[in-house]
Amino acid sequence: MENFLENITLTDEEGNDVEFEVITKLEIEDTEYFIVAPIDDENEDAIALKVLKDEDGEEYFATVEDEEEFNMVNDAFETLYDEGVIE
Structure with a gap:
């Protein structure tokens, strides 16, 4: 995926396009x-x-649905946020 995405548009379950702001991109264990x-x-x-x-x-x-995987991503995000790397 591109390194410097600002916004992305995704299609929800009902077929509607929804625009999202990219807060940050993380790479954890070879997964983006x-x-x-x-x-x-x-x-x-x-x-x-x-x-x-x-x-x-x-x-x-794909959404992160596995609770353990989600917690890993959330912990990484919170660490970067606490360190001031991301706002």
């Missing part, structure tokens, strides 16, 4: 993760997405 927040809904929490590849080698985003 993006922390994103919806631009139009300030009440919605940020979400963690990971970059996967399909059978053709094309990259796509």
Whole structure:
């Protein structure tokens, strides 16, 4: 994935395009993760997405649903935030 994405547009389950602000990109154990927040809904929490590849080698985003993996990404994000690396 591109290194300096500012916003991305994703399609929700209902087929609607939703624009997200990319808060930060993390690389953990050879996997890329993006922390994103919806631009139009300030009440919605940020979400963690990971970059996967399909059978053709094309990259796509998937939500982090495994609790242990989510906690690992969240801990990394909080550490960077606490250290002032990201705002």
